[in-house]
Amino acid sequence: MATIPWLVDVLRSAGVQVVVEGDWLNRMRPGSFDPIGVLWHHTAATSSASNPHPALNICINGRSDLPGPLCQALVDYHGVFHVISAGRCNHAGTARASGPIPAGDGNTMLIGWEIDYNGVSQEMTAAQYNASVAATAAVLKQLGKDSSYARGHRETSTTGKIDPSFIDLNVMRSDVAAKMAGGPAWSSIVDNATAGRFTASTNWGTSSYSGQRYGGDYRFADPVLASDAAWYKFNVPAAGNYRVDAWWPANAGYNASTPYIIATSSGNQTVHVDQRVTGGQWRILGTFALPAGDANRVAVSRWSSAPGLIIADAVRLTRV
Structure with missing residues (x-):
């Protein structure tokens, strides 16, 4: 049986914070282990700043129906990697073919990260995502594989698993590829207070009420059946795909049902979001083809039939 005793060193060399959990070099399931890729999961436990790794004990010791270890590493709320095993773990089960990963024994083929969030009412934190991208890029480099060998459990599961929830796995692979290439890719943030980059009519008020705001304040307006959009201007360096x-x-x-309008190379596209929930973090609207040049690229429109204030805070573009 092969093991990956290099895991801790590779993660630390990539700048990932690591905690070694006991005898990780010898904690493993019987059977073959010859990994060719990395598989992302979520634990279904609710983590928090004060309880950052509620599923750690289960991931180490297993459950009554599934003996541990259940992953090579658990990623806690703060993005810390708790390394559990250098060998085979019960995390993937039987795999269906996905990308370059063939159908077969997922526990043999894949190194697993269990990212500790519940996946229903809770998304992974930015710290978890960024650490998981960095770790995945470093491990795939060690394995001699490209970013297509990073998969989500919902892509390989034969039993209808949904994890990891709330992330676009194609975007994840793009971010891993950028990290492997020495990233980060070009990225730019425009806040409502960014000079010369944000415009809105006098119908938009200013508030610092919420602690979830980006920067010092944000803009708000009542919904109306008219656009009256607040625009974010970006200097896009080259035509291409941008998240x-x-x-x-x-x-x-x-x-x-807040409308975000994206001015793409083929015309405006609108994405509606629920601003009652999942605030205080970056939320992916999608990946779009954008032309080069300095122009208004993203808007928040007031045209909504749903009640409640429309909010315009910050927007980020990242080349993928």
């Missing part, structure tokens, strides 16, 4: 992320503070009194 668009938005940041808003969430509140039960905010709008459930």
Whole structure:
């Protein structure tokens, strides 16, 4: 049986914070282990700043129906990698073919990260995502594989697994590829207070009420059946595909169907988001083809039939 005793050193060399959990070099399941890729999961446990790794004990010791270890590493709320095993773990089960990963024994073929968040009412934190991207890039380099060998459990599962929830796995692979190439890729943030980059009519108020805001304040307006858009201007360096992320503070009194307009190479595209929830973090609106040049690229429109304030806070573009 092969093992990966290099795992801790590779993670630390990539700048990932590591905690070694006991005798990780000898904690493993019987059977073959010859990994060719990395598989992302979520634990279904609710983590927090004060309880950052609620599923750690289960991942080490297993459950009544599934003996541990259940992953090579658990990624806690703060993005810390708790390394559990250098060998085979019960995390993937039988795999269906996905990308370059063939059908077969997933526990043999794949190194598993269990990212500790519940995946239903909770997304992974930015720290978890960034650490998992860095770790995946470093491990795939060690294995001599490209970013297509990073998969999500929902892509390989034969039993309908949904993990990891709330992330675009194609974007994840693009981010891993950028990290492997020495990234980060070009990225730019425009906040509502960025000089010369944000425009809105006098119908938009200014507030610092929510602690989930990006920067010192954000803009708000009532919904109307008219656009009256707040625009974010970006100097896009070259025509290409760009991921668009938005940041808003969430509140039960905010709008459930806020329109974001993206001015793409083929015309405007609109994405609706629920600003009552998942605030205080970057949320992916999608990946779009954008032309080069300095122009208004993203807008928040007031045109919504849903009740509640429309919020315009910050927008980020990242080339993928």
